[in-house]
Amino acid sequence: MFQIVCLISKTVWIHFVPIPDRTEPDKRPGTALLRAAGTGSESDRARRAAEEEEEDEARVEMSESGTQLFARLEARRCLKDIEPRLFPDDGGPDHGEVVEVYGPEGTGKTELLYHLLSRCVLPEAAGGLEVDVVFVDTDYSLDMLRLVSILDTRLNKGRTTLKGLSTSPSSAGSDEAALHLCLSRLLVVHCSSSSQLLLTLHFLETTLSSRSSLALLLIDSMSAFYWSDRGEGGASISKQEEKLSKSSELLGRLLRDYRITIFATCHAIRRSNSGPSSSETDRPFLCRPWQRLVTHRLLCSRQEADPDQAGSDRGDGEQRRRRVFRVHCTSSSLSSTGTKGSRTSSFRVTDGGVEFI
């Protein structure tokens, strides 16, 4: 790392030394030498001082680009531990990896995204990672009220476990302040067409470079414009897939340059008629550039209710019956073991979001 930086700008060392003030010429190494030499006429000295001022300015500019380089390559937090119960052993998404969450309607994909989102924006005290997140919403499916209720529940849980038996009153103001802080780590963008998605991703590049704590990009969903693109593209498949391909290539470049992680949902478009284990409905249908980017695939489905639960509750009365969802993860990531791994987990949706069983 340091060698690369040195090659680009050998003055990066000056960045680590406090950059000398214009008002304190004594600290500048150049003038110190001059003064030590003590020779030359006034005009000579002035000329040399002016030259060195220009050099210093250039140094300051180049050293800023050194910081930017560091911000680009170093500061993004690795999200391998974002949810270890979803991924196979030590197979969480690394820098620059893409996870696709695929499933038919009502199988908890958006709930999973809320779960990951809250895990990222919550403070460390409540079990979060304190990173910034960008949520690209293509079909207006972000329910802020639900997200806020999940964040609230988790913040309260974190607060009670921390305080234990302490009787200090938690004022409503501090609750709100904590919630506001969490929400300020989230950026939401609404896109209404695939061309707007492409342009927005170009625009997001500046956001990515300026915020070094931004480590996660959530897209819900990638397949929202599938049918409109097919209608616009007419008969040629390449024209139909053109915009999504361009977006995928741009996403690939952003992944390589900025080392973020992407989670994207994809709605199923074919109904599974032949039971839960039909492979044809789970086949990816988005364009090839996108499929090449995807390193982990989470297949969501609904699980049948537990038979013993059904037997115990009969008749009227309060029943707590929650639907159970199943997630099957297949990873083809090359970074971890080089081989494909897979894992199946189940979860329920509660007030506090997703709860793994």
Added chain:
Amino acid sequence: MVILREGMCPGLDEDLLRSLRAADIRTVEDLVSSDSEELAQKCSVSYKALFAIRRVLLAQHTAFPVSGADLYEELLSSTAILSTGNPSLDKLLDSGLFTGEITELSGGPGSGKSQVCFGAAVHISHHLKQSVIYIDTTGGLTASRLLQMLRSETTNTDEQMEALQRIRIVRLFDVYALLDCLYGLCGGGLQQASVGGGSVKAVIVDSVSAVIAPLLGGKQSEGMSLMTQVAGVLKTMAKDFSVAALVTNHVTRSGSGDVQPGLGVSWSHVPRTRILLERVETAPSVSRSSLRSATLIKSSRQVQAAHRVLTLNPSQPCCIKEEFDLRWWSGAAGGASGKRKLDQAGS
């Protein structure tokens, strides 16, 4: 696809456009995705000018990121919950129709979808004093039925007329007219319709499947793209103008014989809340019962309410079901005799 035209932004004149077209850059997306340095060399234009044009075009056409905190504040101040008038239905919907979302009612013929829509429209216009836009694609709406429902709410004819005036009815029978109407509403029709009292708080489309279902099926995908277009403009309208969208849908049978809402898998992601209406099996002696059962098949909120009383249905575990009477809106079962008395007194 936004095509580059001269005058779109300062600096984009005809000569530059011609040289860009010669370099095969015709749309804004092409310009933004291409490498500015290469393009500047090819078109012999200054890199700085091209970069400035690119920046202005991006600023004009992208969606801007909003902080989550600002979005939440906005939502808190603009979201409203509209009651449908029937307390059992409201319980199912978690206290009513939410603005900014699409709610779907599906059911077979005669299951009461249109009656529920009439009742909701009457309740919103009379009790909540807000305007409603009712898009009728089946021809099943008659003003006399609305008046009948209003008569059971109030006897004052002025109030009845006022409430009727707040319900704007649009009749159309194909999807292009529907798109036209919805785009017109987004473009300024909603503000115009808010003249004369409350702002428009609900848009009811009865039924959306009647105009879309004939286009689906077969090899062409135009029907699907038109459906996603209708979904997109409904969602945009609901979100941007904070109205509650209520749509109705037909039903089909799935492979295993269960009744499910129509319009396929791609439509199933569109509504936030889905309710299935069915007739209640009653004794054969009681014909033409007005009891219906509503099952909540998709909701993002009822996770909290899973402790409500469930009617056990072994084939559909975990679905909340409520029974309600269609005559609620025209004076409930107890008040039906009251209505008859009113008629006798009136005539």
